[in-house]
Amino acid sequence: MKITIIGRGNVGGALQRVLSAKGHDVDVLGSDGGDAAAADAVILAVPGGAVEDALRTVSGVEGKVLIDATNPLQGRPDGVESLSALAKSIASGPTARAFNTNFATLFEQAAEQGERPTMPICGDDEAVRVAEQLARESGYDPVVVGGLEHARALEDYVGGVMIPLVMERGPFFYRFDWPER
Numbered sequence: 001m002k003i004t005i006i007g008r009g010n011v012g013g014a015l016q017r018v019l020s021a022k023g024h025d026v027d028v029l030g031s032d033g034g035d036a037a038a039a040d041a042v043i044l045a046v047p048g049g050a051v052e053d054a055l056r057t058v059s060g061v062e063g064k065v066l067i068d069a070t071n072p073l074q075g076r077p078d079g080v081e082s083l084s085a086l087a088k089s090i091a092s093g094p095t096a097r098a099f100n101t102n103f104a105t106l107f108e109q110a111a112e113q114g115e116r117p118t119m120p121i122c123g124d125d126e127a128v129r130v131a132e133q134l135a136r137e138s139g140y141d142p143v144v145v146g147g148l149e150h151a152r153a154l155e156d157y158v159g160g161v162m163i164p165l166v167m168e169r170g171p172f173f174y175r176f177d178w179p180e181r
């Protein structure tokens, strides 16, 4: 798959390494912009406050499968339901939220775990299918929560649950598990 990652920081850098190692053709763009026209999927990995700017600076994102990994650590613009909804309103294609509730410093260790850590995902069907594939290839067990209307909850989970825990105890994996039926 041809993948363009927008954002070359902790998330973008780690995903570039993990997904390239799986044989994908990965291009990474930073704040100087670029073109995503050749991409089969675009992963958004910029600060929450830069979502709109990033998607308007990079050409060729219109209609693309978009996987949003951003978090609203500095809040959301007024009237915006979720950063993923904002991203979809600009890029206009099938949109999923994934990778945002997992720690970038652990992305490269996920595949070494005895049991796959969970990655909650939500969004539009076509984008969810791609996100599930990339999550699995990255060593995670994707759990689909539902449509993009769940994006706000997955965004708020980070500030409400993940950040307090990481501050106290460092980066961690977690696993949603269901009893045998």
Ligand SMILES: NC(=O)c1ccc[n+]([C@@H]2O[C@H](COP(=O)([O-])OP(=O)(O)OC[C@H]3O[C@@H](n4cnc5c(N)ncnc54)[C@H](OP(=O)(O)O)[C@@H]3O)[C@@H](O)[C@H]2O)c1
Residues within 6 Å of the ligand: 006, 007, 008, 009, 010, 011, 012, 029, 030, 031, 032, 033, 045, 046, 047, 048, 050, 053, 054, 055, 057, 069, 070, 071, 072, 073, 099, 100, 101, 102, 103, 104, 105
């Ligand atoms: N760190 C984590 O564990 C983690 C995990 C899941 C999700 N997230 C979320 O993922 C996002 C990225 O986190 P990060 O830790 O990777 O951040 P980071 O290390 O600070 O990297 C952010 C990247 O975004 C780029 N950027 C900033 N403004 C941009 C713009 N207008 N257009 C294009 N690129 C722009 C920067 O590019 P330049 O280098 O060119 O300036 C930088 O490489 C955040 O929303 C964060 O909340 C983080």
